[in-house]
Amino acid sequence: xxxxxxxxxxxxxxxxxxxxxxxxxxxxxxxxxxxxxxxxxxxxxxxxxxxxxxxxxxxxxxxxxxxxxxxxxxxxxxxxxxxxxxxxxxxxxxxxxxxxxxxxxxxxxxxxxxxxxxxxxxxxxxxxxxxxxxxxxxxxxxxxxxxxxxxxxxxxxxxxxxxxxxxxxxxxxxxxxxxxxxxxxxxxxxxxxxxxxxxxxxxxxxxxxxxxxxxxxxxxxxxxxxxxxxxxxxxxxxxxxxxxxxxxxxxxxxxxxxxxxxx
Amino acid sequence: xxxxxxxxxxxxxxxxxxxxxxxxxxxxxxxxxxxxxxxxxxxxxxxxxxxxxxxxxxxxxxxxxxxxxxxxxxxxxxxxxxxxxxxxxxxxxxxxxxxxxxxxxxxxxxxxxxxxxxxxxxxxxxxxxxxxxxxxxxxxxxxxxxxxxxxxxxxxxxxxxxxxxxxxxxxxxxxxxxxxxxxxxxxxxxxxxxxxxxxxxxxxxxxxxxxxxxxxxxxxxxxxxxxxxxxxxxxxxxxxxxxxxxxxxxxxxxxxxxxxxxxxxxxxxxxxxxxxxxxxxxxxxxxxxxxxxxxxxxxxxxxxxxxxxxxxxxxxxxxxxxxxxxxxxxxxxxxxxxxxxxxxxxxxxxxxxxxxxxxxxxxxxxxxxxxxxxxxxxxxxxxxxxxxxxxxxxxxxxxxxxxxxxxxxxxxxxxxxxxxxxxxxxxxxxxxxxxxxxxxxxxxxxxxxxxxxxxxxxxx
Numbered sequence: 001x002x003x004x005x006x007x008x009x010x011x012x013x014x015x016x017x018x019x020x021x022x023x024x025x026x027x028x029x030x031x032x033x034x035x036x037x038x039x040x041x042x043x044x045x046x047x048x049x050x051x052x053x054x055x056x057x058x059x060x061x062x063x064x065x066x067x068x069x070x071x072x073x074x075x076x077x078x079x080x081x082x083x084x085x086x087x088x089x090x091x092x093x094x095x096x097x098x099x100x101x102x103x104x105x106x107x108x109x110x111x112x113x114x115x116x117x118x119x120x121x122x123x124x125x126x127x128x129x130x131x132x133x134x135x136x137x138x139x140x141x142x143x144x145x146x147x148x149x150x151x152x153x154x155x156x157x158x159x160x161x162x163x164x165x166x167x168x169x170x171x172x173x174x175x176x177x178x179x180x181x182x183x184x185x186x187x188x189x190x191x192x193x194x195x196x197x198x199x200x201x202x203x204x205x206x207x208x209x210x211x212x213x214x215x216x217x218x219x220x221x222x223x224x225x226x227x228x229x230x231x232x233x234x235x236x237x238x239x240x241x242x243x244x245x246x247x248x249x250x251x252x253x254x255x256x257x258x259x260x261x262x263x
Numbered sequence: 264x265x266x267x268x269x270x271x272x273x274x275x276x277x278x279x280x281x282x283x284x285x286x287x288x289x290x291x292x293x294x295x296x297x298x299x300x301x302x303x304x305x306x307x308x309x310x311x312x313x314x315x316x317x318x319x320x321x322x323x324x325x326x327x328x329x330x331x332x333x334x335x336x337x338x339x340x341x342x343x344x345x346x347x348x349x350x351x352x353x354x355x356x357x358x359x360x361x362x363x364x365x366x367x368x369x370x371x372x373x374x375x376x377x378x379x380x381x382x383x384x385x386x387x388x389x390x391x392x393x394x395x396x397x398x399x400x401x402x403x404x405x406x407x408x409x410x411x412x413x414x415x416x417x418x419x420x421x422x423x424x425x426x427x428x429x430x431x432x433x434x435x436x437x438x439x440x441x442x443x444x445x446x447x448x449x450x451x452x453x454x455x456x457x458x459x460x461x462x463x464x465x466x467x468x469x470x471x472x473x474x475x476x477x478x479x480x481x482x483x484x485x486x487x488x489x490x491x492x493x494x495x496x497x498x499x500x501x502x503x504x505x506x507x508x509x510x511x512x513x514x515x516x517x518x519x520x521x522x523x524x525x526x527x528x529x530x531x532x533x534x535x536x537x538x539x540x541x542x543x544x545x546x547x548x549x550x551x552x553x554x555x556x557x558x559x560x561x562x563x564x565x566x567x568x569x570x571x572x573x574x575x576x577x578x579x580x581x582x583x584x585x586x587x588x589x590x591x592x593x594x595x596x597x598x599x600x601x602x603x604x605x606x607x608x609x610x611x612x613x614x615x616x617x618x619x620x621x622x623x624x625x626x627x628x629x630x631x632x633x634x635x636x637x638x639x640x641x642x643x644x645x646x647x648x649x650x651x652x653x654x655x656x657x658x659x660x661x662x663x664x665x666x667x668x669x670x671x672x673x674x675x676x677x678x679x680x681x682x683x684x685x686x687x688x689x690x691x692x693x694x695x696x697x698x699x700x701x702x703x704x705x706x707x708x709x710x711x712x713x714x715x716x717x718x719x720x721x722x723x
Contacts, residue, residue: 011476011484016408019471020632023662061413067482134626148627150408194629198658228661228671232654239620 002035003211005054006047008076009068010040013096016150018058020195021091024204025054031224034212043071049083053211057096059193062106065095069112072099077115084117087214089207090187093196097181097189098122098153107152118182118189119160120173122153135240136170136192138180144168145180145200146236147192155191157182164190169240186210199236201229267367269300270307273360289349293357304352304392307359308377310369313340315377315393316552317386319421320401320437322597323545324350324380327401329573330536330549332378334566338558341371344378348574352388355379376556383417387424397555398428399435400443401548404493404596405474405633407625414474418442425449433555437548438510439495445479447508455526457551458510461489461497464540469494472595472633480505491540492603493596512554514547521546531560536570537577539604541597575701580712584688587708593624593697595633602638605693611644611667613692615682616660617675617700618650624697628652636663643667645685649678650700675703683711 007022022038029036036054041047060068072080084090090100098104101120104112107127114121131152138145145165154174157163163173164181172180172191181190188207190196197204205221213219273296280291296303308315318328325348332342345358358379362369369375381389383403390398400421405414425434426449434450436443438458447454469476469487473494478485483502490496499506511526516535521543523531533550535543546567553563572578575591592598605612620626636659645668648657653673660669672678679694686692696704 014471014633015413016405016627017629017632020629020659020662023632027662027664061415063415063477063482067477148629150627194627195632195655195659198632198662199655228654228658231671232652232658235652235654 001033001212001216002037003029003053003208003215004037004039004051005056006052007038007040008055008057008072008096009042009060010058011042012064012068013058013060015059015061015095015193017194018093021056021058021093021197024195024197024201025208028201028204028224029208032222034208041076043068044075047076047079049079049086049088052083053088053215054207055080055083055088055090057090057092057099059094059096061095065099065104066106066112069099069104069114072115073113081115081117084185084187087186087210089211089214090117091207092187092189094149094151094191094193097191098155100187100189101155101182104153117187118184119158120155120182120189121158122155124153132171132175132191134170135236136172136180137168137237137240138165138170138172138192139168140165140203143202144233144237145190145192145196145203146233146240147190147196147199148194149191150193151191155182164188186214199229199232201226265366267363267365269296269303270360270363270367271365272296272299273357274365277357277361289345289347289357290351290353292360293349293353293355296360297353297356303356304359305394307356307363307367307369308393310363310372311343311375311377312373313376313556314396315379316397316399316556317379317381317389317393317395318399318401318548318552319381319383319386320399321383321404321406321594322541323401323548324348325573326537326542326545326576327399327548327552328378328380330546330566330570331552332566333569334549334553334558334563335376335378335556337565337569338562339374340376341374342376342378343369345380348380350380350382351385352392355381355389355393384420387420387427390424390428394429395432397433397435397552398425399548399552400437400446401544402437402440402493402495402596403442403474404594405472405630406594408627422446422449426451428452435548435551435555437495437544438508439491439497441475441479441485441494441498441507444508455512455551455555456508456510457512457514457547458507459491459495459540459544459547460513460515462516464516465489465491465496469496470596470599471635472599478503478505491544492600495544512547512551514543514550516540516543523547523550526554533564533567536567537572538607539600541600542577575696575705578705580708582683582708582712585683585686586689586691587683587694588691589694589696589701589705589708591698591701592695595630598634598695599638601695602635606638606642612639612642613644613682613686613690614646615678615692615694616646616648616650616656617678617694617696617704618648618652618656619697619700620652621699623699628655631656631659634659636660636665639663639665641666645670647672647678647682649673649675650697653678675700676707679704679707
């Protein structure tokens with residue numbers, strides 16, 4: 001069996017470890033005898049909605065996000081929207097997630113149009129605003145998702161979108177309403193950046209299963225030995241849930257004693 | 264004799280911390296002194312008869328500053344340096360207080376030269392307080408993004424700092440890094456560019472972790488004729504024609520020697536003090552800085568020859584008959600360079616890797632997925648993954664398909680014991696820690712190197 005993944009704007013949108021998600025999807029497919037062909041699409045490249053089973057968009061700095069926003073709206077947007085309506089699987093992380101909302105208003109107040117796939121919008125409160133940075137844990141379908149978030153923008157969902165999960169520890173979409181990410185059909189948007197899938201093998205397999213079901217009408221994935229992945233998941237979960245007050249003390253102490261570079 | 268209360272307090276705190284075994288006293292005393300006298304830095308720096316030089320960049324600060332200190336010493340100067348890598352304003356304050364007498368005066372002030380490595384985000388503040396005579400910018404890679412936010416943010420800080428330097432200050436820039444080369448336009452004073460010539464060590468394209476992919480002028484995608492590592496190389500913008508400027512000081516790699524063409528056209532060569540392209544850049548930057556300071560060639564040569572290495576930077580120790588080499592690696596560009604250098608060694612590698620998520624390491628360990636661990640495939644005998652995020656590291660190595668056993672042991676001391684026990688006598692073990700892990704493992708290894716029986720008794 002064979003699946004095709006379109007990695008959108010990999011040179012513009014790869015701030016921190018986004019490649020981990022691709023590696024994990026490819027390896028987990030390979031372990032089941034499925035070949036995952038990864039094709040990289042940059043600005044100007046045509047997107048054929050019938051060709052791909054999965055789409056991935058990573059995180060980006062504001063500058064790169066601006067560079068791709070125009071191409072997404074004018075070029076690939078309609079095709080990607082059609083693909084999603086036909087059940088294609090999308091994973092959009094951080095900056096990629098923001099771009100799939102209706103708009104992104106940058107720290108300087110500049111408004112970037114988004115694809116509007118998610119009924120969501122993102123506002124950066126300004127250059128002085130605190131970034132949401134830290135370990136994050138989210139409840140998802142009776143289990144948990146763990147990761148790291150680092151975003152200045154606050155994302156708000158309209159009635160047409162629902163959050164991917166509820167924040168257990170961390171900030172999530174906007175640090176207020178407890179929602180994290182967005183889900184529309186088989187499109188997943190999230191702020192859990194970088195290596196989201198390595199430590200969340202159940203989400204990785206869900207994406208693969210959805211893509212298989214759409215392409216081949218069946219989706220039974222043989223279980224893999226994920227002891228290491230779950231060990232990393234549990235560790236991240238514990239770190240995310242560590243009491244903030246303790247963490248502050250540890251920061252202060254660690255900063256003063258062990259790290260001359262702390263500021 | 265007038266007594267300088269702030270300096271005295273720093274000295275006292277430093278003495279106490281060291282006596283109590285609470286570290287080297289390289290930051291807290293400076294913090295205390297600055298609390299007592301916020302104007303401490305400009306006041307003490309005014310006593311530096313030879314002025315001050317600042318070194319910053321993502322990788323290579325400590326090694327470059329160390330090399331430069333040796334050169335300055337050979338030239339008869341007295342370097343005042345934050346050699347322990349304490350590179351915020353407080354670390355510089357601690358170093359200056361330590362060098363000053365109780366009256367706040369620097370002995371041999373006329374020969375004193377400040378050589379300070381500065382944290383990337385601290386450059387503007389340090390430049391403002393110290394009015395440096397020269398500033399050296401090494402490179403800019405993704406590192407600790409949870410702290411700095413974005414790479415672009417650091418670049419904008421540097422741009423601001425460069426524009427406000429004293430007009431006489433020499434700006435020493437790495438021409439091979441597009442972001443840095445473009446800062447030459449912002450400079451008000453003289454600029455000294457350095458760069459490497461292409462050679463057999465070059466890569467065909469920027470590495471995955473490359474950050475400066477876009478033209479600093481028109482935002483077009485840069486093309487490379489040759490890549491030394493990450494995004495350092497012979498870059499050119501196909502859209503606007505902007506390209507890597509011809510460097511005043513050009514180096515080329517010739518085995519373990521660095522061949523140099525000096526700004527006056529003279530040809531020289533130096534032995535490379537450490538292995539790897541990244542270390543060659545440090546040597547090149549140190550030479551450029553020395554030239555900017557007007558040091559004679561004989562001092563440059565002597566400084567390189569006498570280089571004793573820096574803490575944890577390819578540092579070699581013998582621990583009970585095993586050769587242990589400790590190589591700090593804290594971001595994708597740096598670790599990729601370390602891995603490429605290790606792959607040059609004959610025979611299968613024995614590795615102990617340590618991944619911490621302390622503040623100084625970056626709380627976010629996502630960066631390990633930008634590292635090309637796949638380079639090690641088939642080259643590793645075994646690996647031990649340790650540190651506060653050992654599970655993340657082991658998982659990354661698992662997906663890299665090394666073809667070798669990876670053992671997970673989160674506790675650093677136990678991991679060292681395990682790795683040493685598995686290394687046959689006379690053979691080499693490579694220890695690759697992140698920043699805070701370096702502080703942990705280096706101390707333990709040094710102790711064991713001095714007390715040879717300690718670990719062997721406990722080894723499996």
